[in-house]
Amino acid sequence: MLPNNFAGVATLTSAAILGLLTLKYNDRAVFTERRNDIPNASGLPLFGIMFEQVAKKERFLDFFMEKMSETDGMTMYASALGLPPRIMTIDPRNVEHVLKGKELTNDLFGHGIFAANGKQWYYQRKTASVIFNTNNFRNFFTGSVFVKELNVMSERILDKAFERGEPIDFQNMIYKFTLETFVYLGFGKQLNALYNNITVPFATSFDVCQTNCFQRIVSPVGRLREALAPILRPGEMTSKEHIKVIDDFAYNLIQERKEQLAQGHKYKDLLSQFMVARNPEGEELSDTELRDAVLNFIIAGRDTTAQTLTWTIYYLLMHPRVEAKLISEINEKITDEVEKDPPALYETIKKMAYSHAVFYEVLRLEPVVPNSSKTALEDDILPDGTHVRKGDQVNWSSYAMGRSEKIWGEDAKSFKPERWIQNNGDLRRESPSKWPAFNGGPRICLGQNLATLEGLVALVILLKRYKFALVPGQEIVYVMSLTHPMKNGLKVFVEKRN
Structure with missing residues (x-):
């Protein structure tokens, strides 16, 4: 009976951990932080915008414009599971x-x-x-x-x-x-x-x-x-x-x-x-x-x-x-x-x-x-005040800008x-x-x-x-x-x- 009890406990523990992670990362990719100095793109719990971005990758330029329209500003933060944190501007x-x-x-x-x-x-x-x-x-x-x-x-x-x-x-x-x-x-x-x-x-x-x-x-x-x-x-x-x-x-x-x-x-x-x-x-x-x-x-x-x-x-x-x-x-x-x-x-x-x-x-x-991306080699601050951390991707779209x-x-x-x-x-x-x-x-x-x-x-x-x-x-x-x-x-x- 011990193995079955152990398996049950392990399952409950995993579910509890998953639940806690979902509560904490309810709108962004897991293990990424919510940025307070910049609007955050809406995303799915644990996955961020990963599924949306992959689904719309053939129309990525229009997807970029859609995400930017979520805010009145010109810069936003987005996270996608499996990809570096991204600042879109x-x-x-x-x-x-x-x-x-x-x-x-x-x-x-x-x-x-x-x-x-x-x-x-x-x-x-x-x-x-x-x-x-x-x-x-x-x-x-x-x-x-x-x-x-x-x-x-x-x-x-x-x-x-x-x-x-x-x-x-x-x-x-x-x-x-x-x-x-x-x-x-x-x-x-x-x-x-x-x-x-x-x-x-x-x-x-x-x-x-x-x-x-x-x-x-x-x-x-x-x-x-x-x-x-x-x-x-x-x-x-x-x-x-x-x-x-x-x-x-x-x-x-x-x-x-x-x-x-x-x-x-x-x-x-x-x-x-x-x-x-x-x-x-x-x-x-x-x-x-x-x-x-x-x-x-x-x-x-x-x-x-x-x-x-x-x-x-x-x-x-x-x-x-x-x-x-x-x-x-x-x-x-x-x-x-x-x-x-x-x-x-x-x-x-x-x-x-x-x-x-x-x-x-x-x-x-x-x-x-139409779309460009650079990876920060060290911490930086963009002219609009956005903090960029080492490893962040800064992504801009000439297509969206035009x-x-x-x-x-x-x-x-x-x-x-x-x-x-x-x-x-x-x-x-x-x-x-x-x-x-x-x-x-x-x-x-x-x-x-x-x-x-x-x-x-x-x-x-x-x-x-x-x-x-x-x-x-x-x-x-x-x-x-x-x-x-x-x-x-x-x-x-x-x-x-x-």
Whole structure:
């Protein structure tokens, strides 16, 4: 009888302990504290917001906005079982303050400029800055790369789609364009994806790994899901296999360039700049360090510009008034002579205020890095007075900030490029803390001018040549990743302008 009595006592004791824990942690994750200096997000006893967050992970950006709406303030505290305590904020002062921290994406980005800190970050930024100069922008980038590949895209994809009366996936096409251009700018390598209209395995694996990185941030079982994928989805590539595809792509580029340099060839691309650089210890960069530089540059160029262009076309098609005003500026400024003269095209686009305003307004509503998170390495106090403890995650959403009436006014959710134009017609500049589309502070995006230039060159030339129309019946929603792609792409019909 003793074992049965013992089992009964143990069961009662466990139930009592569970009851006491439920009473104490009745609205938050177990063993987390209620913060008195900051509003607390409502959650389930013992689990906090874990189940709600996992259930809504595919719409996490809207979930973030829902949670923030629970308070009149701009900062709140949330706990989820299995994840670090989280401070959620849309306060521009806090966003400006939080620029450094531990990253959660190192298997993909390694110690590249996105994930690096301190000396590693500084030397990579200094090395990369060599390629981002005005002469390159005006001459090489604009004409020899961007316009050249736009002409290929027109001939190989858009003209044929028009002739056949068939729709295209604009997002898929523009991804190939930006991948082609940035791989060439960074590494002197021609993929010819636009010539052959092929699928690039590297790009597919890169997208999968970005999505996996995001899942680890929002779900306590993110890594477990990746590990179980071969069992749950037999036949699909595993995370390790996708990483191998990415590594093979990067290391093959590096090896090929080493052989070319050994033969006496000279290059001015980004990879060559890193190959002659030294790390903080004064040593040549290892293949792993070069790989990290490769991948960080590609995501900075390929994803950001392609996604912004895709969302821009969608917003223009949904807002004919804006499209007509933009087309008017393009027709006035971009003559045939200007289009064929790269320096003139560069100088002209720089002064096209409404084109910039459209581009910036899309980035306000659909930022390419819509959600960011940093982990506190030590105790701190945010500018709004919130106490941050070592190990806390500080999570902010550029997506939620762009839709916040507290930041942008009552028309925050409206697509209104005019908000970027001053009374004198000049372009308005906003603080990175209010509009963190390109980050801010010392980590402000090194390639923001290049990304804007490529985006606007592509936008004005495509709209000058073609008229697009949405294919009816498609669902336009984002897919959660580290960046901000459309889940199902953007299907459009193509028509030539005059």
